[in-house]
Amino acid sequence: MVILSISPKVERRVYWRTAAVLTLTKMVLPPVLKKRYSLKGMKLVPVIKRIRPGQPESLKGLARMNKELKTENLNMEEIAQHVKVLTGEDLDEICQLSGRSDDDVGEARWILHSLIIYANEFGQPKGQDLQVSEGDSAPIQSTSDMDTQPKAGKRKPDSSTASDTLEDRIASLEKKTKVEIITELKDKFTKEEINFSKMGMIALNILADVLYDLLKPDKPYLRPRCDCDITYLYSDHRNLNKHIPSNSWGGPWQIILTTDIAIGDDIERIRLTRNELQHSRIFHLDDKRFNKLRNILSDLLKRFDQHNKPTRLYTDHLNEILAKTISAEEVKSIKN
Known part of the structure; x- marks a missing residue:
């Protein structure tokens, strides 16, 4: 058996080199702004x-x-x-x-x-x-x-x-x-941003109109439409308790079956659509979810066209929004 002898000087050198390598490994940083670099006055x-x-x-x-x-x-x-x-x-x-x-x-x-x-x-x-x-x-x-x-x-x-x-x-x-x-x-919006904007316009305009028109016969002194949003109208419908959902009030999407087509079920669908958009952390709605919601709301609005008998059919308004080109101002209004 051969035992190698290492001098204290060499041993210290190996130690400090090893320590330096370990220190550098631990200290790898993300990019840092370079000294005196700036974007002031530059094209952004x-x-x-x-x-x-x-x-x-x-x-x-x-x-x-x-x-x-x-x-x-x-x-x-x-x-x-x-x-x-x-x-x-x-x-x-x-x-x-x-x-x-x-x-x-x-x-x-x-x-x-x-x-x-x-x-x-x-x-x-x-x-x-x-x-x-x-x-x-x-x-x-x-x-x-x-x-x-x-x-x-x-x-x-x-x-x-x-x-x-x-x-x-x-x-x-x-x-x-x-x-x-x-x-x-x-105006260079992504498809997902346009999807979100259109669904937001449907909720803010058509779905709120549906709840307002449905509530009006039962509440003669209802506020003007411009002062009523979905949250306010849903609360009034729930307190009135006239159109009771098949699975009670306030449930998640999962408990509403495609065969649940009572007026109360559709009130719940409107609430869930509004909440999904309102509580989304990103201004983004992919095609799959957009098409799913569009089909749900298309069927829902056909039923309310028959029940509420609006002067202008809800489905006509829906098709108009789906077909239109969204402007920058409309995207901003939905986003805010």
Whole structure:
């Protein structure tokens, strides 16, 4: 048996190298904003297009403003401050243009992540080496560097004042009118967003009309239709207890059978449709679910056409919404 002797000096060297490797393995960080990199005055159309599809499920760690500050731990106010420092723009304006929710902290974190990644790619100060370490970044508290840095070589001078909106800057940089650029950005909705918008319009208009018309004969002093939403009308129907569902009030979708076609069953279907849309965490309705709801509501509205006998058939109104092209204003009204 041969016993190898290792000198204390070599032993210490091996120890420290091993420790260094283990330390580096544990300290791998997500991307960090590079020092003095900024998006102020830059064209943001490309990054807004990146933001629009939403955060991919495969994304493990969000990019950071500095290595000590986890984006995952930031609240809405802190994210808005970081976005302002990085871009010079308001978070809610970027949310609006990218079609993301302006009151969801998860969406706000995704926006900040996307802006940091884009800044690291295209936001270098003029004359600065592109190979700056990502770990060497400027914290949010010190904004003077970002405010005073010249723009990157390919950026065009921007004559916008501090009061200009994001839309104004994009329009100037793209050499388009404000109306053209807003139309281009806002009208590019996904199929799932259009599905959600159409179903929202059906619920807000037709389904609420159904409940109102059904309640009116039993409640002579009913409020004007414009003051009644589905929640209010459903509560009145439930308190009146005239049209009792087959499986009682307030049940889930699963207990309503296709053969349950009493008026109370359809009142429950209206409530469940409204709740599904209202409580959805994303502005998204895939084709499979959209078609399922459309078929349920089509049958329901045919029954109410016979029962309520409206001046304008509910099914005609339904077909009109299904066939129409949704405008940006209509999407915004449903989203809000």
